[in-house]
Structure formats: structure tokens, C-alpha cells
Amino acid sequence: MTAPHRLRADAARNRANILRAARTLFAARGEVVGIDEIAREAGVAVGTLYRHFPTKADLVNAIVGDLAHRIFTALDEAVARIDAGGSAFAELTVLTERISDAAGVDRTIKAAMHNLGVQADPGLADKGRNGLARIVEAGHAEGSLHPDVTAADLMLMMSTMPGDELPEEARRRWVQLILRGLAADPARVDTGG
Amino acid sequence: MTAPHRLRADAARNRANILRAARTLFAARGEVVGIDEIAREAGVAVGTLYRHFPTKADLVNAIVGDLAHRIFTALDEAVARIDAGGSAFAELTVLTERISDAAGVDRTIKAAMHNLGVQADPGLADKGRNGLARIVEAGHAEGSLHPDVTAADLMLMMSTMPGDELPEEARRRWVQLILRGLAADPARVDTGG
DNA sequence: TTCTATAGTGAACCACCACTCAGGTTGAGT
């Protein structure tokens, strides 16, 4: 659409600072942080911020979209390891724990997870669904996942994942119970940490 | 503390209207609805609303507290039926489904559930924990609940319950998977509805 | 060095919302 047109040096620097500030503040306190505070933290005037992101929603989307991308990368890696002979259930466990840990430290993770299931650009959503479908398929093949579990089920559990409102211990326990619900045999989940 | 002093007839009527309006609007759109809109819906001026509830938080607490009370009532009834020889797991299932259905229609349910675990007056919280403990105890006795499941686990799952952001089908499925995670044997959960 | 498109600045704007108060109204006791 728009011509590429390289960004001016100062503009690129400011853009990076804005993104870094927004990432930090959103992670710590959620999307309620004001534009003014983000601009101040980035060492920039509000007008500059609005030049790069015409709307607060645009800024949020940039942050959340990046997080979603990282999650998909982790998903892809898990699928690759499964294809290389890894255990589907072990990969699902690690993936869930990692995302849960991240959600405990970063408030935007929940928003990212939710957006994956609901909106996001269709390409990404499909890609996510495909990855989960691969895991489910492998899980059924190895007999570790309950036969009626689907990719939509994984999506469902991911999207209801608790965030930093719960202490770490509770989040860990949540993951354990969820995995039991997805497993063919609850005993399989009990790998003491 | 304060003398009882019966409310004047019009005041009582207005109070009831305010509570009804707040209940409806909060249920439909959450706590973001403005005081002005609630007052309008109640057929009352804002000043009147503030006479009855000096703060928006007070109004919210009134609604949420009432909901919490209803949930505890349902919990008590479940415990009573278990004491009368009912199945602990069946009661847990019905209770979870009922609350989940309610959460799908009323946005304040999630707030109520969360408040139960976090704040609320200690008396109520203890009462809730006791009820859940009774169910867990009975569930262990009948062998339906996984041995390591505790009352805190039930609280945990309740507090992460999805609301009206998910369609009914997804909420039902969520309950089923959660119950599998709590059950001693996943096959026990499969009672097609 | 000169020039200008690109970028930055921050005070002001505006819509929203919880909350207040000076003045008018009325239920209910006598």
C-alpha cells in the first residue's frame, strides 16, 4: 500500500522508545496507563507519540500483536519438536507453563491470548489453530490426550488463563488441573516440579 | 451503630428502583455504566442515588454482595443435599454449571466470584471455604474427586470461570473440562446433557 | 551551506464521569 520510505533516524529512535515504554508500562499496570505517561517515560511529547500511533488502540495493537507473534513462535517450535519425535503432552505442558508464567508477569498476555481466539488477523488465527491441531493430533496418536479433546478446547483453556491477579503458586496449580482435564489419564500429569 | 429508623415510603421505593436498575445495567454491560444512566433508568435524579449510595463503589458492593449471598445459598443447599445422601460430584457439577450459566448472562458474577476469594467480609469468605471443604471431603469419601484436590482448588477454578465473552457452548465445554481435571477418573464426568 | 519535507513540541480542547450542593418537595406525625 504505502511506499516504504525509510524512517528518519530520530523518528526511528523515538518510535523504538515509545514501544519500549508502552511495553513496560502496559505489562506492569495494564492498558489503563495514560498516553501522557507513556510519552513521558519514552522521553517524547504526546504529539510525537500520536505521529507514530494515531490512536491509543493502534499502540496497544502494536504491543499485543507482537506478543501474539511471540506466542505463535513458541507454538511453532513446540510443533517442530513434536515432529522430531518429542512427546506431544510434554510439549503442551511446557507451552502452557511458559505462557502462564508470562501471564503472571505481563498483563497484556491475557489480552493477547484473548485476541487470538476472537479477532486478530485471520491469517494468524488460522496459523494458531493449525499449530494446536497438530499438537492435538499427536496427542491422540500417542494416547496421552483425552480422545474428545480438540484444538478449540486448547484455545478455550488458553484464553481463560489467569494473570497476575493470582499468585504464582495458584497459577502453577491451575495449569496442573487444566492439563488433567485434557489428559486421557490424570495420573500422567503428576510430574512433581 | 445507627438507629434503625424506618425509611420513608418514597425513599424505600426509590432505593428499590435504583437497585433494580443497577442490577440490570451492571449485568448487561458491567461496572462501566455511568451513575447518570443508572439514575435515569431508575427514574431518579443523581442526587437521590447518592443519598442512598454515597459512592459508586457502595452501589457496586450492594449488588455484588447480594450476588455473593445467593451463590453461598446455592452452595449451602448443595452441601445439605450431600449430607442427605446425595452425590458430592453430582452436586459439584450442578453447582458449577449453574454458576457458569449465570456468569454467561450477568457480568457481575465474575466480580462476585473474584471478591469471594480475595476480599468480601471474612465471615462470608470463611463460610464459603467451609462449604467447599465439605464438598471436597465428601468427594474424597466417595472416591469421585482426585485425592489431592482441595477446597482452594475449587475456589481457584471458580474464580477463573469465563463470563459472557464466551458463547454458551464454550462455557459448557469449559465446565466439563474443569470437572475432568478435578475428578479422580475423567470418565466419570461424561454424562451427556 | 542551504533548503525543505519530515518530525517534534506541548498547551489547549473536549468528552466523559464521579460527585456536590443550594434550593424545592413531600411523607408522616401531631
Add this chain to the structure above:
DNA sequence: ACTCAACCTGAGTGGTGGTTCACTATAGAA
């Protein structure tokens, strides 16, 4: 009927937070 404490009214206040824009500064090409 009379009285007044309790009650109601709704325009206004103060604060917040996203967004704009007239003006200034500068990166980078010529």
C-alpha cells in the same frame, strides 16, 4: 390543616485522559 425533618432535584464542579494543531526544530539531500 400544620410542620419539619427527611427527601428529591439537576445544573454545576473538578479531575482525568484521549486527541488536536499552530508553531518550531532538524535530518539529510542537493
